[in-house]
Amino acid sequence: MDFQENEKRSLNFIESIIEEDLQVNKNQGRVHLRFPPEPNGYLHIGHAKSICLNFGLANEYNGLCNLRFDDTNPEKEDVEYVDSIMEDISWLGFDWDGDPKYASDYFQQLYDWSVQLIKEGKAYVDEQPQELISEQRGVPTRPGIDSPYRNRPVEESLDLFERMKNGEFSTGDMILRSKIDMSSPNMHMRDPIMYRILHQTHHRTGDDWCIYPMYDWAHGQSDFIEGITHSVCTLEFEIHRPLYDWALDQIVEGDYRPRQIEFARLNLSYTVMSKRKLLELVKDNHVNGWDDPRMPTISGFRRRGYTPESIRNFADRIGVAKRDNVIDVSLLEFSVREHLNQIAPRALAVLDPIKVVITNYPESKVEELELANNQNDENAGTRIVPFTRELYIERDDFMEDPPKKFFRLGPEREVRLVGAYIIKCEDFKKDAEGNITEVYCTYDPDTKSGGAGAKRKVKGTIHWVSAEKAVDAEVRLYDRLFVDEDPDGHKDKNFKEFLNPDSLKVLQNCKIEPAFSTVKPGDKLQFQRLGYFCVDKDSSHNKLVINRTVPLRDSWSKRK
RNA sequence: UGUCCGAUGGUGUAAUGGCAGCACUGCAGAUUUUGAUUCUGCCUGUCAAGGUUCGAAUCCUUGUCGGACAACCA
Numbered sequence: 001m002d003f004q005e006n007e008k009r010s011l012n013f014i015e016s017i018i019e020e021d022l023q024v025n026k027n028q029g030r031v032h033l034r035f036p037p038e039p040n041g042y043l044h045i046g047h048a049k050s051i052c053l054n055f056g057l058a059n060e061y062n063g064l065c066n067l068r069f070d071d072t073n074p075e076k077e078d079v080e081y082v083d084s085i086m087e088d089i090s091w092l093g094f095d096w097d098g099d100p101k102y103a104s105d106y107f108q109q110l111y112d113w114s115v116q117l118i119k120e121g122k123a124y125v126d127e128q129p130q131e132l133i134s135e136q137r138g139v140p141t142r143p144g145i146d147s148p149y150r151n152r153p154v155e156e157s158l159d160l161f162e163r164m165k166n167g168e169f170s171t172g173d174m175i176l177r178s179k180i181d182m183s184s185p186n187m188h189m190r191d192p193i194m195y196r197i198l199h200q201t202h203h204r205t206g207d208d209w210c211i212y213p214m215y216d217w218a219h220g221q222s223d224f225i226e227g228i229t230h231s232v233c234t235l236e237f238e239i240h241r242p243l244y245d246w247a248l249d250q251i252v253e254g255d256y257r258p259r260q261i262e263f264a265r266l267n268l269s270y271t272v273m274s275k276r277k278l279l280e281l282v283k284d285n286h287v288n289g290w291d292d293p294r295m296p297t298i299s300g301f302r303r304r305g306y307t308p309e310s311i312r313n314f315a316d317r318i319g320v321a322k323r324d325n326v327i328d329v330s331l332l333e334f335s336v337r338e339h340l341n342q343i344a345p346r347a348l349a350v351l352d353p354i355k356v357v358i359t360n361y362p363e364s365k366v367e368e369l370e371l372a373n374n375q376n377d378e379n380a381g382t383r384i385v386p387f388t389r390e391l392y393i394e395r396d397d398f399m400e401d402p403p404k405k406f407f408r409l410g411p412e413r414e415v416r417l418v419g420a421y422i423i424k425c426e427d428f429k430k431d432a433e434g435n436i437t438e439v440y441c442t443y444d445p446d447t448k449s450g451g452a453g454a455k456r457k458v459k460g461t462i463h464w465v466s467a468e469k470a471v472d473a474e475v476r477l478y479d480r481l482f483v484d485e486d487p488d489g490h491k492d493k494n495f496k497e498f499l500n501p502d503s504l505k506v507l508q509n510c511k512i513e514p515a516f517s518t519v520k521p522g523d524k525l526q527f528q529r530l531g532y533f534c535v536d537k538d539s540s541h542n543k544l545v546i547n548r549t550v551p552l553r554d555s556w557s558k559r560k
Numbered sequence: 561u562g563u564c565c566g567a568u569g570g571u572g573u574a575a576u577g578g579c580a581g582c583a584c585u586g587c588a589g590a591u592u593u594u595g596a597u598u599c600u601g602c603c604u605g606u607c608a609a610g611g612u613u614c615g616a617a618u619c620c621u622u623g624u625c626g627g628a629c630a631a632c633c634a
Contacts, residue, residue, distance in 0.1 A: 334584060375594080527594095
């Protein structure tokens with residue numbers, strides 16, 4: 001903690017609850033959380049919030065946090081997702097307590113508890129078709145009506161339930177229902193379904209089971225089995241809480257009892273967050289897979305060049321509360337820049353090159369200039385950058401007819417090449433379309449960085465690379481995936497109508513200073529004056545592929 | 561015309577009956593061999609009305625607005 005000991009930090013509402021529980025020694029003073037994803041998709045930044053919350057709370061209160069896969073619906077789940085979820089959590093920097101847990105580990109116990117409930121007259125097998133059951137359930141403003149099977153003899157339900165388990169019936173033939181209250185204003189209490197028949201191979205239990213418990217008849221029990229004290233979930237489960245508590249009422253003996261606490265999920269501007277929609281983007285090839293750097297998935301951010309630290313800091317900054325929220329992406333971008341600014345070595349790279357010839361510089365001369373890897377951090381060391389007669393500079397850094405306040409190169413203008421000399425533009429060449437093809441300059445030998453005449457000031461400093469020594473790279477420039485702040489918030493328009501057609505620009509002819517020719521996938525760099533970049537896994541030994549994580553803040557382009 | 565939840569600057573989030581603070585964004589300025597970073601300053605807020613109180617963002621009442629809920633999904 002960077003704070004002084006005596007300065008009391010304000011608590012979020014979940015921390016307050018935990019501290020109150022600790023005061024009265026609830027659950028023997030244990031704090032045990034869990035992160036319970038269903039393995040049916042890749043984790044996104046919203047899950048990251050939940051992960052940071054749960055694991056963070058465990059660290060803060062000397063407690064534990066489990067990883068539990070909520071794998072009660074084999075139709076949608078797969079080991080591919082299990083693996084990616086574990087990878088993402090580890091990458092974020094968290095360790096779960098013991099082995100990963102699975103709701104499917106508890107299938108037998110859940111079954112036994114169901115049998116007990118039937119015996120107590122609190123559950124029954126319903127044989128009606130789905131539509132009828134749904135119709136009888138009524139609507140929120142009108143009570144439902146009882147199923148004709150609601151009061152069937154216990155023995156009958158017991159027999160049927162066992163035969164359901166034994167596979168004597170087909171998928172959808174019958175269900176096990178709990179008997180609660182068909183007129184409850186809370187729809188979830190109107191005899192909710194506990195078990196359904198699903199002849200479907202499960203990614204872990206194979207064909208051992210053909211009946212699977214529903215969320216509401218698995219989650220509270222799983223929490224209880226694992227000794228979870230604070231079961232933190234998102235707001236949409238708030239209305240399930242009475243059912244969560246009802247389920248616990250059926251099995252809890254003694255003092256220990258888990259408590260469900262709901263918080264508002266993260267929404268981020270300019271993106272969508274639901275697994276269904278993200279899956280749609282992947283399937284329809286609007287992006288190149290779950291880890292496409294434009295995706296709000298954890299794997300997407302990782303490939304984009306975000307660091308675990310930056311995401312954890314982001315999660316801290318957004319806070320935890322119960323009101324709906326939309327976080328501006330600029331806060332996320334601030335968080336990566338903040339971290340990358342500290343750790344990313346500076347490099348010179350020209351993305352859209354035009355050639356500059358220093359006419360008074362010797363043809364074959366190569367000067368080895370020593371440049372700081374990070375001007376703000378002496379410990380970052382230095383590197384050698386070759387300077388030659390022919391260079392590349394950024395196309396944006398030259399204007400034939402520059403406006404006021406343009407501090408870069410133009411006819412008769414002077415500019416400093418970062419870490420090298422002041423040069424003056426004497427002439428330039430254009431092609432038939434009027435594009436600048438070459439710029440001719442002279443350099444002032446007295447102005448070499450660190451040298452005697454280096455103190456001379458010019459308005460602008462621009463980046464450059466040696467044309468002869470630079471290495472080639474493909475650079476992928478990413479922009480926000482959607483052009484609308486809330487692509488999902490339009491009643492009559494599909495979110496895909498707001499896809500940004502320019503969310504990816506691939507530049508093939510980029511030039512990078514040779515010191516960085518040996519970088520490896522995942523390495524982070526700051527291309528000076530351009531932004532933060534990272535090496536993509538598509539790179540090979542003869543071709544560098546580089547992603548732009550985020551541009552530098554740029555008060556010049558805003559001004560234009 | 562149900563039940564539950566929520567409402568503090570542009571966006572988030574604090575203040576737990578006692579000075580409405582912090583961060584991001586935006587805008588100015590200083591420094592700068594990155595138009596970056598850093599530093600300084602500024603803008604902008606308690607949904608409404610009534611009540612309780614010496615004192616209300618906070619407690620009470622009513623209203624308004626927003627969200628969630630009617631899957632054999634989680």
